Amino acid sequence: MASKTNVKAPLVLPTAPVQRMADRVCTRDSDTWLRVRTKNALTLFRDAAERVPAYKAFLKEHGVNPETVRTREDFEKLPTTNKAAYLKKYPFADLCWDGTLGRPAVFSSTSGSTGKPFYFQRTSNLEEQYSVLVELFLRNGAQLPGPDCPTLVIVGFGMGVWIGGTLTYRAFDIASRRGYPVSILPAGVNKAEILKALHDLAPSFKQTILIGYPPFVKDVLDEAEFEGINLKKLNMRLFFAAEAFSERFRDYLAKKVGMKNIYRDTLNIYGTADIGAMAFETPTAILMRRLAMKNKKLFGRIFGDVRKTPTLAQYNPAFVSFEAPDGEVILTGYSGVPLIRYAVGDRGGVYTYDELKAIFAEAGINLAKEAKKLNMPLYELPFVYVYERSDLATTLYGLQVYPEYLRDVMVSDLIQRFCTGKFQIVTKYDDKENQYLEINVEQKRGVESVSEIFKKEATRAVEAAFKERSSEYRELSTFVNERPLFKLVFRPSGDPEFFPAGIKQKWVVKPS
Numbered sequence: 001m002a003s004k005t006n007v008k009a010p011l012v013l014p015t016a017p018v019q020r021m022a023d024r025v026c027t028r029d030s031d032t033w034l035r036v037r038t039k040n041a042l043t044l045f046r047d048a049a050e051r052v053p054a055y056k057a058f059l060k061e062h063g064v065n066p067e068t069v070r071t072r073e074d075f076e077k078l079p080t081t082n083k084a085a086y087l088k089k090y091p092f093a094d095l096c097w098d099g100t101l102g103r104p105a106v107f108s109s110t111s112g113s114t115g116k117p118f119y120f121q122r123t124s125n126l127e128e129q130y131s132v133l134v135e136l137f138l139r140n141g142a143q144l145p146g147p148d149c150p151t152l153v154i155v156g157f158g159m160g161v162w163i164g165g166t167l168t169y170r171a172f173d174i175a176s177r178r179g180y181p182v183s184i185l186p187a188g189v190n191k192a193e194i195l196k197a198l199h200d201l202a203p204s205f206k207q208t209i210l211i212g213y214p215p216f217v218k219d220v221l222d223e224a225e226f227e228g229i230n231l232k233k234l235n236m237r238l239f240f241a242a243e244a245f246s247e248r249f250r251d252y253l254a255k256k257v258g259m260k261n262i263y264r265d266t267l268n269i270y271g272t273a274d275i276g277a278m279a280f281e282t283p284t285a286i287l288m289r290r291l292a293m294k295n296k297k298l299f300g301r302i303f304g305d306v307r308k309t310p311t312l313a314q315y316n317p318a319f320v321s322f323e324a325p326d327g328e329v330i331l332t333g334y335s336g337v338p339l340i341r342y343a344v345g346d347r348g349g350v351y352t353y354d355e356l357k358a359i360f361a362e363a364g365i366n367l368a369k370e371a372k373k374l375n376m377p378l379y380e381l382p383f384v385y386v387y388e389r390s391d392l393a394t395t396l397y398g399l400q401v402y403p404e405y406l407r408d409v410m411v412s413d414l415i416q417r418f419c420t421g422k423f424q425i426v427t428k429y430d431d432k433e434n435q436y437l438e439i440n441v442e443q444k445r446g447v448e449s450v451s452e453i454f455k456k457e458a459t460r461a462v463e464a465a466f467k468e469r470s471s472e473y474r475e476l477s478t479f480v481n482e483r484p485l486f487k488l489v490f491r492p493s494g495d496p497e498f499f500p501a502g503i504k505q506k507w508v509v510k511p512s
Contacts, residue, residue, distance in 0.1 A: 037317035054086070105336045140283060142264070148206075156220065158504075207236070236259065405470060
């Protein structure tokens with residue numbers, strides 16, 4: 001174990017390029033980012049191999065001599081790390097720089113949605129890095145925050161041990177000190193406080209940025225409309241994280257708030273408690289995703305499985321890098337617990353900007369022309385895309401059933417008449433031991449019950465959505481003949497068992 005005395009500062013200096021990084025994002029080309037990715041990943045590897053006791057032991061156990069790792073190709077042959085085989089195997093202090101906890105840091109915890117929560121130590125670089133994407137988002141708006149455009153930022157992520165709220169608050173605070181004065185309200189997942197702010201505080205500002213988990217933001221906006229708040233007068237911009245959503249969902253919210261440019265005024269983060277805001281939607285990423293959604297052949301060429309809608313995001317190789325061997329997303333990044341070729345448990349893939357640009361060109365699409373028409377910038381950062389996690393699905397006769405299959409239909413005009421769009425799926429068995437899906441659907445506030453006619457219409461819409469998104473479901477429905485494969489159960493708004501307030505929505509419950 002490394003000595004606990006004479007603690008050295010980490011050799012990697014991740015905050016050094018942050019001050020003007022937003023300018024670099026706007027101007028550097030794809031090849032430059034590729035070189036940055038290789039250089040930074042190798043530098044972090046060498047430092048961790050020397051300075052992190054757990055990683056030094058991990059390499060020794062796998063017979064790796066760090067001196068032989070000199071190129072990107074060498075790096076990509078290194079054994080991967082993960083929670084089970086690395087983070088939980090060694091004493092926590094040994095996972096940190098120099099085997100010590102004797103540095104200023106902040107702890108965050110995973111949500112525990114896929115197992116026992118794990119604590120991560122983060123250093124200030126994650127806040128600085130996050131502030132760069134915040135700065136880009138602030139720049140992209142129709143008006144920059146300033147004396148002539150007072151801007152209210154409402155942080156609706158969970159506060160406390162979860163990374164989203166505290167890290168986002170700090171990132172906006174840091175970005176604001178670079179000449180983007182904003183007023184921040186760290187409300188957390190307190191719907192009543194946010195509604196009060198939208199009613200009493202937001203009208204005093206020229207624009208409002210609402211931040212939160214996608215279903216929570218939708219809840220807030222629906223409730224605000226129910227309470228008579230004129231959202232379209234607030235010049236709202238929307239900032240999300242924690243889960244994927246469809247373009248139909250984006251359009252639904254944009255229409256509700258009267259948004260003029262969804263490319264500049266919405267952003268979804270691909271983040272984790274492990275290492276913060278790893279990647280993020282940009283106007284470039286949103287444009288590419290929406291163009292691909294209109295062309296099945298192009299979508300399949302980029303993403304493969306056309307039945308699921310991935311999150312497409314760009315990442316900054318100066319801070320973190322991604323690989324996806326055999327479709328497994330692997331990251332490398334600096335923090336209090338440095339992660340080297342770490343499997344986050346997601347499926348997806350990676351591209352450089354030039355690679356995606358070429359694919360679009362093959363399909364006859366000129367990205368520069370498309371961006372110019374929409375008055376939006378193009379960033380040449382590399383891309384990572386991520387699918388719904390396989391461990392966040394349930395099964396039906398052996399088929400994997402993802403919440404993704406139902407998200408579009410749940411924001412349709414039909415369902416939205418009486419329901420919020422939130423649902424929860426669980427596999428159950430009837431009295432003859434036949435398997436079926438129970439789909440619990442949340443009714444809107446003020447809706448006590450729904451009619452039988454609506455239930456039948458909703459059932460037909462859900463059946464059509466399943467058949468459209470899953471060929472296996474279509475085949476299975478033919479096999480079982482007339483027996484229903486799912487049952488819709490309509491629950492009251494805020495039902496504490498299925499739709500508890502203040503936490504992330506649990507879309508799927510694994511069968512016991």
